[in-house]
Amino acid sequence: MRRLLSRIGFYIVALWASVTINFLLPRLMPGDPAQAFLAGMQGKSVTPQLLASLRAQFGVTNAPLWQQYFAYLNQLLHGDLGVSNTNYPETVSQILATSIPWTVGLLGVSVIIAFVIGTLLGILVAWRRGSWLDSLLPPVMTFISAIPYLWMALALVYFLGFILHMFPIGGGFDDMLDIDWTSMDFISSVVTHAILPAFTIVLGSISGWILVMRNSMVTTLSEDYVLMAQAKGLPTRRVVLSYAARNAILPSITSFSISLGAIVGGALLTELVFNYPGIGYALITAIGHQDYSLIEGCFLVIAVTVLAANLIADVVYTLLDPRVRQERS
Amino acid sequence: MQVSSETLQPQNFPTTFLRGGRNIFKWLTSNRKMAIGSGILAFFVLVAIFGPLLTHVSPDATSNDIFLPPSLSHWLGTTKSGEDVFSQLVYGARVSLLVGFLSALGSIILQVAMGLTAGYFGGWIDNILSFIINVFLVLPGIPLGLVIASFAPLKGSVVITLLLIFTSWSYGSRVLRAQTLSMRNREFVEAARSSGETTVRIIFAEILPNEIALVASSFIGTFVYTIAADVVFEFLGLGDVTKTNWGVMLYWAQAGQALLAGGWWWFIPPGLCVALVCAGLTLLNSGIDEVANPRLRTEPKTEKLARKKQAEIEKAPQTQEEVVA
Numbered sequence: 001m002r003r004l005l006s007r008i009g010f011y012i013v014a015l016w017a018s019v020t021i022n023f024l025l026p027r028l029m030p031g032d033p034a035q036a037f038l039a040g041m042q043g044k045s046v047t048p049q050l051l052a053s054l055r056a057q058f059g060v061t062n063a064p065l066w067q068q069y070f071a072y073l074n075q076l077l078h079g080d081l082g083v084s085n086t087n088y089p090e091t092v093s094q095i096l097a098t099s100i101p102w103t104v105g106l107l108g109v110s111v112i113i114a115f116v117i118g119t120l121l122g123i124l125v126a127w128r129r130g131s132w133l134d135s136l137l138p139p140v141m142t143f144i145s146a147i148p149y150l151w152m153a154l155a156l157v158y159f160l161g162f163i164l165h166m167f168p169i170g171g172g173f174d175d176m177l178d179i180d181w182t183s184m185d186f187i188s189s190v191v192t193h194a195i196l197p198a199f200t201i202v203l204g205s206i207s208g209w210i211l212v213m214r215n216s217m218v219t220t221l222s223e224d225y226v227l228m229a230q231a232k233g234l235p236t237r238r239v240v241l242s243y244a245a246r247n248a249i250l251p252s253i254t255s256f257s258i259s260l261g262a263i264v265g266g267a268l269l270t271e272l273v274f275n276y277p278g279i280g281y282a283l284i285t286a287i288g289h290q291d292y293s294l295i296e297g298c299f300l301v302i303a304v305t306v307l308a309a310n311l312i313a314d315v316v317y318t319l320l321d322p323r324v325r326q327e328r329s
Numbered sequence: 330m331q332v333s334s335e336t337l338q339p340q341n342f343p344t345t346f347l348r349g350g351r352n353i354f355k356w357l358t359s360n361r362k363m364a365i366g367s368g369i370l371a372f373f374v375l376v377a378i379f380g381p382l383l384t385h386v387s388p389d390a391t392s393n394d395i396f397l398p399p400s401l402s403h404w405l406g407t408t409k410s411g412e413d414v415f416s417q418l419v420y421g422a423r424v425s426l427l428v429g430f431l432s433a434l435g436s437i438i439l440q441v442a443m444g445l446t447a448g449y450f451g452g453w454i455d456n457i458l459s460f461i462i463n464v465f466l467v468l469p470g471i472p473l474g475l476v477i478a479s480f481a482p483l484k485g486s487v488v489i490t491l492l493l494i495f496t497s498w499s500y501g502s503r504v505l506r507a508q509t510l511s512m513r514n515r516e517f518v519e520a521a522r523s524s525g526e527t528t529v530r531i532i533f534a535e536i537l538p539n540e541i542a543l544v545a546s547s548f549i550g551t552f553v554y555t556i557a558a559d560v561v562f563e564f565l566g567l568g569d570v571t572k573t574n575w576g577v578m579l580y581w582a583q584a585g586q587a588l589l590a591g592g593w594w595w596f597i598p599p600g601l602c603v604a605l606v607c608a609g610l611t612l613l614n615s616g617i618d619e620v621a622n623p624r625l626r627t628e629p630k631t632e633k634l635a636r637k638k639q640a641e642i643e644k645a646p647q648t649q650e651e652v653v654a
Binding site for chain 2: 010011013014017018021022025026029138139142143145146147148150151152154155157158162257258260261262264265266268269272283284287288290292295296298299302303306307310
């Protein structure tokens with residue numbers, strides 16, 4: 001419990017750090033959002049009054065940095081992330097609210113699928129160590145894990161979408177349909193549009209889980225208690241799953257936090273290639289349009305989500321590892 | 330014990346590594362993964378250095394051969410502005426590998442400095458440095474890099490190199506810190522300390538050489554990240570899109586809608602090269618890992634030998650009994 005509390009404390013400070021980075025970055029760089037917005041208007045007469053009112057709108061003031069900082073924190077706590085330049089007068093929170101569900105749905109499902117299948121394959125490969133599967137799978141997986149997500153997405157769209165017409169080549173749903181979560185047509189179009197991007201993320205991240213689980217399983221399988229379980233005549237399934245895999249899974253959970261950042265980064269690009277209406281697409285188009293408040297908002301949401309997922313991984317680890325759980329005694 | 334006689338043990342690593350060129354070759358080919366990995370890498374390095382001699386077309390030269398599929402005159406076809414894709418690929422290898430290498434080099438220096446300092450000093454220095462390392466470890470690197478790049482007033486390879494260093498150092502630092510922590514109280518460090526060596530010398534001349542295998546593997550791991558992340562930044566147009574490299578090629582392919590026009594020859598080759606280089610580096614790394622950690626090896630030979638031994642042991646009592654009888 002004490003470990004968990006200290007981890008929660010760490011994540012709170014990490015959250016504060018990312019909020020502060022988010023606050024400082026645009027203010028340390030030359031220019032401000034109001035000027036960027038005016039640059040987009042190109043040549044129309046700009047009165048000082050207009051500039052002043054835009055600055056007020058985008059929250060640019062000449063107040064000292066620390067005052068701005070507290071005003072910024074105050075706004076954040078009220079869920080106010082500012083106004084988007086490109087989708088003016090829509091607020092950043094509104095845009096994020098429409099894109100978050102898409103990303104969470106796509107990324108959440110693909111990460112879970114990849115973790116479960118990858119871990120099971122890792123167990124299988126380690127158990128059948130030295131078999132054809134063990135000599136084939138790790139090198140193939142090494143190669144697949146080396147493929148950049150964005151190129152894998154491009155290649156999949158090209159071969160399965162463009163040439164073979166098996167899947168739609170972009171978007172989150174069929175444009176012809178209205179967004180209606182009760183109609184079967186709409187839901188099935190969402191599913192068919194999600195298959196290819198989800199496949200990209202699963203393929204890109206699965207190899208990590210396989211290799212980590214294999215290596216950890218190989219170590220666990222050489223332990224005496226596994227030999228003992230076999231000697232007792234326990235069924236193979238029980239020896240593999242409850243004796244070896246149960247203990248070997250801990251490194252996989254630890255590596256979850258480290259891999260998650262990379263997977264999220266890859267998922268952003270996957271969304272871009274597939275024109276998937278999620279956070280990644282919003283972030284990258286915002287970068288293209290220099291829509292600073294939207295960029296900040298997207299980064300904040302991504303950072304918070306990654307931190308939350310890390311916290312969940314920590315909780316799971318604490319539940320799975322009795323040594324950590326009973327540390328208090 | 331069969332293992333130790335035929336392959337290298339971890340403690341032999343640094344000395345073998347530092348001996349002459351022939352030994353390096355011998356060492357690299359002692360493990361199949363390492364041999365394949367270093368072969369792929371050597372191929373791309375040679376292409377990057379001597380490749381431009383193979384092509385007579387400048388990568389930026391436009392021509393009237395617009396968007397042609399691969400042929401004998403253009404081995405990998407042409408782009409929509411008539412540039413030769415093969416020539417771009419070969420020249421692009423230089424920039425991509427160089428940016429990746431320099432970033433990985435910068436990153437490993439930072440990793441060694443942070444990891445060894447935190448691990449050696451311990452106490453409050455370790456607390457502060459570990460905290461910074463852990464924060465960078467959980468913050469998602471690529472989104473952070475994208476945000477910084479979008480705010481940066483300058484664009485180009487230098488900014489990207491700095492960003493790659495900035496987003497890649499944390500994991501290696503943590504690994505090196507843990508290793509240093511376990512080493513700081515060993516006898517040889519104590520001996521160096523009591524003989525009055527300076528702290529800098531203890532860290533870099535006593536501890537560092539003993540972690541060289543870990544540093545090498547961390548460097549390769551970082552190299553994989555920097556090459557792949559460089560492609561991402563360039564693909565999004567955050568670098569200098571007029572300087573050809575593999576990521577910029579993908580940027581122009583995307584901008585020219587190569588995919589929807591069916592121009593596979595434009596975007597498949599650069600991505601494939603990135604995948605091959607990264608796969609080669611990863612193989613090299615897991616090869617080193619296998620040499621350093623014999624448990625991970627799959628060795629049918631030793632298993633067979635063990636089984637043979639087992640059979641001999643089982644046979645032995647029988648013969649004894651026969652003798653007795």
